[in-house]
Amino acid sequence: MLCTNLPFWRTVWDGVGGWGNGSLLFLLSLPVFVTLWIYVLLSLLAWGRWTKAILAGVLLVSAAASYFMHSYGIVIDSNMLDNLVQTDSAEATELLSWRLAAWMLVLGGLPVLLLSRVRVRQRSWKRELALKLASIFVALACLGGIAMSQYQPFASLVRNHREIRLMLVPSNLVGALNGYLREKLHKPHPLVVVGADAHRLLPAGAAAKPKLTILVVGETARAENYGLNGYARDTNPELTKENVISFTNVSSCGTATAISVPCMFLDVGRANYNDSLSEGREGLLDVLQRSGVAVQWRDNNSGCKKACDRVPSVDVSHLNDSTVCQAGECHDMALLSGLQDYLDTVDRDAVVVLHLKGSHGPDYAKRYPAGFEKFSPVCDTNQLDQCASETIVNAYDNTLVYTDHVLAQTIELLKHNAARFDTAMLYMSDHGESLGEHGIYLHGLPYSMAPEQQKHIPMILWLSPGLQQHQRITASCLERQRDTPLSHDNLFHSMLGLMNVQTSAYRADHDIFAQCFSPNLASAAKPLPDKALD
Structure with a gap:
């Protein structure tokens, strides 16, 4: 809530104008709201004997995300995750530094070390499910109460700083991963052919x-x-x-x-x-x-x-x-x-x-x-x-x-x-x-x-x-x-116009050359058969 969300808290502070803007109650309630929100999220992610491993992974990924958000002013969404996946090894290596390693050690490694020393109480799945549902219900009720009592400053902050929802770690990471997987795991469609009638005008x-x-x-x-x-x-x-x-x-x-x-x-x-x-x-x-x-x-x-x-x-x-x-x-x-x-x-x-x-x-x-x-x-x-x-x-x-x-x-x-x-x-x-x-x-x-x-x-x-x-x-x-x-x-459309390619996919109103040349074109070349293109 505190250490991996420094960019989030800085944006909040700037967004409400600090202490001197009649926002004392809102600023005091927001850390409670964020803690409850993170608690609900982690309760849904971590189960049984996998609890430590999942929380350790969340801590490490959150530490890395907080470093890049703090150092480069970025936010985390599904597109940023896609950029990361498509980055080649040379580009990724340029982002590594001793400062990143120190950041990861302090905000990731040490918390994971402390986590490893915590004893996880084993319960039956029925009891664990019941306790989780009860605690999540209480947390959500408290979240609703805080949101209702502070609706105006909450709404104003989110409306004027839309990026804030993409800055709260680790919920932004979960949202980004969800959006990325939904996009990548969609049922593939047959390749849509564009410009099947394309041919050059000679x-x-x-x-x-x-x-x-x-x-x-x-x-x-x-x-x-x-x-x-x-x-x-x-x-x-x-x-x-x-x-x-x-x-x-x-x-x-x-x-x-x-x-x-x-x-x-x-x-x-x-x-x-x-x-x-x-x-x-x-x-x-x-x-x-x-x-x-x-x-x-x-x-x-x-x-x-x-x-x-x-x-x-x-x-x-x-x-x-x-x-x-x-x-x-x-x-x-x-x-x-x-x-x-x-x-x-x-x-x-x-x-x-x-x-x-x-x-x-x-x-x-x-x-x-x-x-x-x-x-x-x-x-x-x-x-x-x-x-x-x-x-x-x-x-x-x-x-x-x-x-x-x-x-x-x-x-x-x-x-x-x-x-x-x-x-x-x-x-x-x-x-x-x-x-x-x-x-x-x-x-x-x-x-x-x-x-x-x-x-x-x-x-x-x-x-x-x-x-x-x-x-x-x-x-x-x-x-x-x-x-x-x-x-x-x-x-x-401009490239098709420049290369004198005629097709129903072409739009002259998007062609920067359309109004500026009048080529002497009379004969149309037929499209090449697929084998000729190979």
């Missing part, structure tokens, strides 16, 4: 060059730190020399990779997305491949989260190349390693997806080579709450400078292939990042309560002169959309 008359688009999926980049968007620092020294369009008002589908990546590749939009769709519905890459576009996913992160399950993929995160990989960390330039060899084999329209490691925290200083440390000093530890704010921002901004370099080199690669392809690059981050604003670090807060820094993302477009000419794209038209509200919802 230029009429003389044959044009194939089209090559590199779609770069960023990681943890927030728009407000982009120099292209007006940030005071020059975090885009190379892209400013290219004819790129930076869209300034773009929102993510979620605040974590496990949600945003599958969501951005589907046609349903954020409002209709749920986790089951990531496994049970075809996405953008399936539709492109069905239409005859060559597709490849290249990953330097923790996987594509089901978005690339049915298309060719390459994992470069463990590449044996000392020029881009050191100390077990492959920097994002590894994604371009061997890409030219693949492009040399492509003779038709193609889309290549690059999934960056980007600015993934908390150890931002590992995300870029030493030569890209433009801003210093930097926070070079995963314990962000122990670093000065400016050192955290310095390290984070350096990751953006390196991403800028990777994007610029991607454009150079596309220019190098201009003789064979009409080329384009589109960059979108999966979500943003909190760097200590309001005591919050990293990302993953529920969307409704997440700060803008976790939802406002960069989106950058580059089009080759050849593609602009053959597609008759008006660059000034796209530039006029620079400040238009956009989101991940636009990606599916």
